Amino acid sequence: MSDIEPNQYEAFLSDRRERILARASEAVERSGRSLDDITMLAVSKTVGPDEVYAAWKAGYRSFAENRPQELKRKLAGVEDHPDMAGVRFDMIGNLQTNKINQVVGKVTLVHSVSSTHLAEAIAKRALAHGVDCDVLLECNVSGEESKSGFAPDEVRAALPKLMGLGGISIKGLMTMAPAHDEDAARRTFSGLRDLADVLRGDSGLALDTLSMGMSDDFPIALEEGATVIRLGRIVFDPGYEPAW
Ligand SMILES: *Cc1c(COP(=O)(O)O)cnc(C)c1O
Numbered sequence: 001m002s003d004i005e006p007n008q009y010e011a012f013l014s015d016r017r018e019r020i021l022a023r024a025s026e027a028v029e030r031s032g033r034s035l036d037d038i039t040m041l042a043v044s045k046t047v048g049p050d051e052v053y054a055a056w057k058a059g060y061r062s063f064a065e066n067r068p069q070e071l072k073r074k075l076a077g078v079e080d081h082p083d084m085a086g087v088r089f090d091m092i093g094n095l096q097t098n099k100i101n102q103v104v105g106k107v108t109l110v111h112s113v114s115s116t117h118l119a120e121a122i123a124k125r126a127l128a129h130g131v132d133c134d135v136l137l138e139c140n141v142s143g144e145e146s147k148s149g150f151a152p153d154e155v156r157a158a159l160p161k162l163m164g165l166g167g168i169s170i171k172g173l174m175t176m177a178p179a180h181d182e183d184a185a186r187r188t189f190s191g192l193r194d195l196a197d198v199l200r201g202d203s204g205l206a207l208d209t210l211s212m213g214m215s216d217d218f219p220i221a222l223e224e225g226a227t228v229i230r231l232g233r234i235v236f237d238p239g240y241e242p243a244w
Helices: 006-030 049-057 068-079 097-102 116-129 152-163 182-203 218-223
Strands: 039-043 062-065 088-091 110-113 133-138 168-174 209-211 228-231
Touching (some): 006 049, 068 088, 068 097, 088 110, 116 133, 116 152, 116 168, 152 182, 218 228
């Protein structure tokens, strides 16, 4: 982004945001909902605090990071801007248990609870801090080896135990779809929605948050019921051109 003037970058962010919103509203209408039902997260992991502030000025209110160290850096950046009061940050990346202290109490939602072990560790830290941490269970619906998260039968078996943990509240599910394959992406997203239905029936939890969809595939995710989309390159990278 160094080759682009700051005011040009802000204009880019605003124009791109309009394009994203137009495409997103088309997609949510197809699932009988409105944009008000959707949380759009700007994934700021590849940019610095200045770009986050520029995005704030362009209208983004919610951000996501995948590493605790970057989260810390971005939260420090927010301190420089009193007008950013109320900004939201979520954690969407793999979390090591020794880094949980840097996250609990600082983010609105942890999307990446991918094992019972991690859920227990977060619950323990949250209780020690006297906070309740809202979490999503990351599920590997596509079955790709490279993806982390609970397998569908695993999460079903683990849920009673996870529900019993004080310190965390399970708000829903998160997944990542295979890249460059629209049909597989759609199957993954509808699979997560179906899995949430099953878990809802088992548990009585509301599980009304479905975090799915990124730059390449968010319109499909919205059609399949996403309530949170996580957009990185399409928000921040002028060189990224969406395929849709
Ligand atoms: C980086 C990242 C995103 C955003 O990806 P883009 O393809 O750049 O939109 C979304 N979710 C997770 C978990 C990520 O790590």
